[in-house]
Amino acid sequence: MTLQMTVSPDFPPAYIAGWYIFNTWLQRQSGLPIHLTLYDSFAAQRAVLAQGGIDLIYANPYDAAFLVRECGFVTLAAPCNRADEVVLAGTQTGPVNTIEDLAAGTVIARTDDPDVNLMGMMLLEPAALHAGNTTAITVDSYPLVAKQLLQGHAGIGFFLEEAFDSLSALVRGQLRELVRSRISVIRHVLLAGPGVRAQQVEHLTTLLLAMDQDDRGQAVLESMNLSGWEAHSQEDTEFMIDLMDTLDTQVLPG
Amino acid sequence: MDGYQTRIRYFDGHSRDALIREHEVPFPDGRLIVSRTDTCGIITHCNQAFVEMSGYPERELIGQPHSILRHPDMPRAAFQDLWETVQAGRKWHGHVKNLRKDGSCYWVLATVIPNVRHGRIAGYTSVRRKPARSRIHESIALYARLREAENP
Numbered sequence: 079m080t081l082q083m084t085v086s087p088d089f090p091p092a093y094i095a096g097w098y099i100f101n102t103w104l105q106r107q108s109g110l111p112i113h114l115t116l117y118d119s120f121a122a123q124r125a126v127l128a129q130g131g132i133d134l135i136y137a138n139p140y141d142a143a144f145l146v147r148e149c150g151f152v153t154l155a156a157p158c159n160r161a162d163e164v165v166l167a168g169t170q171t172g173p174v175n176t177i178e179d180l181a182a183g184t185v186i187a188r189t190d191d192p193d194v195n196l197m198g199m200m201l202l203e204p205a206a207l208h209a210g211n212t213t214a215i216t217v218d219s220y221p222l223v224a225k226q227l228l229q230g231h232a233g234i235g236f237f238l239e240e241a242f243d244s245l246s247a248l249v250r251g252q253l254r255e256l257v258r259s260r261i262s263v264i265r266h267v268l269l270a271g272p273g274v275r276a277q278q279v280e281h282l283t284t285l286l287l288a289m290d291q292d293d294r295g296q297a298v299l300e301s302m303n304l305s306g307w308e309a310h311s312q313e314d315t316e317f318m319i320d321l322m323d324t325l326d327t328q329v330l331p332g
Numbered sequence: 333m334d335g336y337q338t339r340i341r342y343f344d345g346h347s348r349d350a351l352i353r354e355h356e357v358p359f360p361d362g363r364l365i366v367s368r369t370d371t372c373g374i375i376t377h378c379n380q381a382f383v384e385m386s387g388y389p390e391r392e393l394i395g396q397p398h399s400i401l402r403h404p405d406m407p408r409a410a411f412q413d414l415w416e417t418v419q420a421g422r423k424w425h426g427h428v429k430n431l432r433k434d435g436s437c438y439w440v441l442a443t444v445i446p447n448v449r450h451g452r453i454a455g456y457t458s459v460r461r462k463p464a465r466s467r468i469h470e471s472i473a474l475y476a477r478l479r480e481a482e483n484p
Contacts, residue, residue: 177361200461203441203461203462203464204464205464206466206467257361257362258362259362259363260362260363261364262379263366316447317368317447317457320447321364321366321457321459323423323445324425324443324444324445324458
């Protein structure tokens with residue numbers, strides 16, 4: 079049986095080729111037939127997941143929660159030293175200097191990245207903002223989030239930290255960073271579905287954890303902009319899911 | 333050092349003496365305070381933000397009851413509600429004034445969730461984040477009324 083692999087659509091487009099190279103590396107090392115399919119939106123990927131059409135996934139933490147708790151996925155590994163953090167930014171010419179300067183009615187520019195949006199809304203709570211007193215504009219990419227801000231269509235933008243730091247100096251120079259999360263434990267994880275046998279899970283995990291120990295593996299990792307894989311126990315993943323569950327609480331005025 | 337000594341009485345009947353100072357330490361932007369306890373409320377894990385905000389070194393936190401952070405301005409009813417909610421398997425959230433080791437305080441928006449493993453509660457995770465100042469003011473007024481009712 080060919081294992082179907084996919085990657086969370088929020089990875090930087092510059093590394094698409096790297097994930098195909100990784101697919102080839104993993105096939106050769108494991109001896110398992112693996113086919114990689116990339117989806118251009120979370121909705122498209124979730125539709126395939128719902129049909130049980132995915133065996134291996136580099137999952138956004140938000141999707142990992144559903145896959146582990148509801149679909150019986152298990153954790154293979156997590157990328158080394160790479161947590162999902164967010165940046166909330168306005169513009170240099172705008173009136174907002176701190177999160178607390180934001181008021182009810184604020185327009186948020188964001189992508190459909192679910193964990194970034196979850197953390198972003200949590201970081202707006204010091205201004206007593208929530209889904210009920212803000213409006214969201216959802217766009218397809220982080221450069222478009224910046225564009226919404228610079229064109230004056232939104233008062234604040236939610237960025238994945240890596241994407242914010244990758245914006246051109248020209249664009250970033252016109253934005254004002256208001257807050258940057260330091261949560262540390264919310265991260266993407268590589269998961270295997272219930273169709274992957276326990277022996278195969280163990281074998282794949284062993285290969286991944288040793289991937290940075292030879293030149294070829296290191297080159298593949300570099301092509302994905304990763305430094306290596308580290309163990310992430312099922313309990314580590316469960317803890318991350320519990321933590322995200324606590325953030326998924328909108329505390330409205332009493 | 334300014335401040336005063338007081339006896340903190342917990343909803344389960346025990347008590348301890350603590351130094352109380354008026355100074356409030358602001359919650360750091362972008363951070364979360366995270367801790368885990370066993371089913372009896374004994375701290376088993378805490379992150380660096382917890383250590384920094386509580387003022388205790390990690391070795392003085394692990395193994396201690398989470399109520400080590402209890403501020404006397406908090407009504408006992410709040411923690412009774414917290415425990416009844418999470419022991420029933422539900423998520424609890426509320427605004428909490430915490431006591432630092434040096435007697436100063438910090439306000440948090442706390443969410444506590446039971447860690448359900450293999451169908452049973454294995455412990456609890458508590459995550460605290462920065463609250464809105466307007467909600468702190470509401471909580472100060474509410475907790476003063478609750479404390480009055482508890483200590484008529």
